[in-house]
Amino acid sequence: MTFLKLGLWLLRRERASGEWRVLLLALVIGVGSVATTGFLGDRLKRAMSEQGASFLGADLLVTSPRPIEDWPTFSVKKNVLTTRSLSSSQAIEFPSMLATGDAFQLATLRAVDAAYPLRGSVRIAPRPFAPSTPQPALPPPGAIYVAPDLLSLLSASVGDRVQIGEAGFTIAGVVAEEPGQLGGVFGLAPRVFLRADEIEKTRVLQPGSRVTYLYQFAGEPERIKAFGAALKPALDSTQRLIGSREGVETLRGAFANADHYIQLTALISLLLSVAAIAIAAHRHALRHYDQAALLRCFGATTAQLRMLYAVQLLTLGLLGSLLGVAIGAMMQQALAVLVLPEAATRLPSLGLAPVGIAILSGLLALAGASLPALMRLIHVPPLRVLRRDLPPLPVGAWVSAALSGAALLLLIAWYAGDAKLVGVFVGALAGLIVVLALLARLALFAGRGIQRMANGPVRFGLAQLLRHRFDSTLQLGAFTLALFLVALLALVRSDLIAGWRQQLPPQAPNFFLVNIAPYQQEAVAAYLSQHRLKASALYPMVRGRLTTKNGIPIASTLPEEARDSNTLRRELNLTWTAELPANNTVLAGRWHGSHQAAAPVKGTPVGAPLLRSDPSAEISVEAGMAERLHLAIGDQLGFQVGDQTIAARISSIRSVKWDSMQPNFFVIFAPGQLDALPASSIASVYVPPGATGVLPGFVKAFPGVTVLALDKLIANIEAVFDQIIGAIQLLLGFLLAAGMAVVIATLLASLDARQQEAVLLRTLGAQRSYLAKGLWSEFLALGGLAGLLASACAEIAMAVIGDRLFELPVRLHPWLWLVLPLAGALLVGTSGWLTTRHITRVPPMQSLRELG
């Protein structure tokens, strides 16, 4: 018989042994976690690349906050061509209100022409969930197509009339699918398609309205390429050019980053499983030294033994990995539904690539974890058959450690991608291990005091914890890590969202009124006071792009990494007021008040662009923006507003309480600078819960004004947040399971010694219940301790996150200190008891025989 067959034969015979089971279980958990994220990531990536141009709706897409009138010419094979040689389509996207009888809802309107989309298709269904057909996105005159969720939000159905601004439309169908939708799953306002030639009659668009112009192009690849090249230099930083390829790439890149971190989360479970596998493999080796020695006596060479154990390990590895993959395949679907409830059904089916990756990860983890034990097993001296005490020959410890380390590092490098992240990950991991080990040791030290006070079986149980100090530290560390991460996520969810909400003053504004035309301002103010609604001041708003600082293009004044700031890429809402808004505090300089152009400022560089306005005009800048863009009092900033350039000098820097629910601005001008520009106004208002009925009236009275329900917005953000956190928590379930595997593996490893002690105690007259109580108190203490440590870690981490990122005051969570120790005690207690209860039940005589 070959050793391959022999290995399988022995494996089959030993399949019920504890070590193999733990090893398999740990592997299934670890591979399951990486397979889950691997599958989902792969499906999403393929969804993006398989759709290609149809994903973008075109070969080339240009987005701009302003209409683009002139398109550059481009040359292909020395022929100068214009955009007429390409097929093109134009669309305008903007938020607006849709209203029915007494319901209203904010929606994202896309006004399209007959050519839209140039690539891919829009599918329209006669009613939600009905079969859809691909057809142009252009609705019949007087009609619109809406996203299915809009119907439920408005309590409307297909065929109903809705009001957009001053015009009425009929809902003619439901948008079942549209290009690019995968990326917009988290869109907060449902989609509506209407005809571009019918925007006019709604009178929704005002100067200063937030509008995106979408220009789609399609054509021969050569021409598209040349056109793209010619167009790129002509665009400013608020305009974007997306090729179908790079569009997908950009999206995929952004997605890949997120995917990366999620995969790393999964990797933590795998690494925790590695710990469990290593322990199980070690115990397997210990229990097989005799077997290996006997086989050597029978004439087996090291090569044959290597083959035998490698076959066993490989078989288990493949089996565990395949089971893990199967679990991953199931879990990823749950994850998909959780993260992308709408797109889940349209994702491509499972790919094969993640299967290979997950299996390879599993085998690599297994190899890394079990190599040291395996190498010792192979090098057992045959003389051991005569002298049982003979230890296996020492294999160069550094050899096996280096091999294992290399395997694990390879695994981490594989998932982390770049060297920096590998360093960060390994460093963080090492730090975490040290901290957890120290904490665990400290906790065990404290446990000694408690042990002295305890008596009977409890004392015995606690003594066990202290005696197996290395095991206890490992178990405590693994379980603390798992509980800590789970708790942290729960805190992030409850604190950052709910905590923020609770912080709001009781009558904080809950609606924003946006897009108020100048001629409506008085009527709006009158309406609000007539209904006794508490509103903020009305702030005029002009949209402009920050272009220069002291006459130089601002990007060139910034270090490389700061140039990509969002503040530079989009148009800012500029306002003007004489009064410092509530919730704003001047940190430096002085508030400009009603002060208008003072003495001219010296030092405007020669050759600076000709500015339309008075350069001595003053502005106040928000502190965060000033820091990001390296701005200081006295700097002169240039803004591009439409086709005009406006300059002003920074006279104060403000802090803004962004969560105040007031209209807040990065840049506030002194009155007099922007007055002449076309502006719409914004205000916030508090509508008491009982008075929400006044809003449908308001929407009817001012159809062009956008009413943003902050409650709904927050609820939407919360829902998205919940989805993401739910998904990560699902992954943390793997982490908890891996933690339990570590506990079980370490317990199994100490089972022989425990059994010996139990036998001794029982022969000395200890009752079964005494042993059982001892075991329970040991595991409950272990789990409870892990819970306490995890609570402490979570509180500290949360305090740091809350303080650094969200400026929330430090808040303790008493419930955490109750729930986590309880959960820990329950999980560790159960898994510990199930692993060890055997030793309390076996009659001492049988135990003695089993132990030989």
Add this chain to the structure above:
Amino acid sequence: MTPPDSAQFPAGSSRPLQSPSVVTAHALSQHVATADGTLAILSDVALDVKAGETLAITGASGSGKSTLLGLLAGLDQPSAGEIHLLGQRLNDLDEDARARLRAGRVGFVFQSFQLLPALTALENILLPLELAGRVDARDRAAHWLDRVGLAARGRHTPRQLSGGEQQRVAIARAFATDPQVLFADEPTGNLDADTGARIIDLLFELNASAHTTLILVTHDDALAARCQRRLHLVAGHASEAVLA
């Protein structure tokens, strides 16, 4: 004190009218380094065992019996001296080559039986047969199980067998491959007197019919008395008495 065997005929030489040597040892010593210096476990031991002979190695605990057995079987390397096993000079062979030499040709019986707990009685006998690549492995295993009187217990695991039964399985396992030499380390050490006696009977009965060379370590005089020759170790030094 009887002169050592090696004094009568140098290792490697063969004498006419005698069976060939199966195991020979010459000037065999084994030392271990301890904290207090070198400790001699075996000193200058020599012996020559012919095919079909039975030899008992006796001596007090710690006299070096098991160490000698291990060296003769090629399980360990001596500090000095040379050993020939089945015509091969063990000193020239590395660990793996010695293992290959043992495969199918050397049998073992241990004090603690050394049955694999996961395998049944039959499978334990099957194991060395399979390792030696015997085509009739299953039949032979069943045959030997029957020879030791345990045909009905083939599907039982060691845990379900008594000590005597376990040793019988171990003996069947040792003989099943038709080894040229069989090493037994205290085969009755873990058994009561009655069971031990029955095991001894079985061992010698099988040995007689199989003509296997038998080298056993024991401090059981009854067992030693059944062997043709007896090598007595005192603190690592050997003296031989030929009994039969």
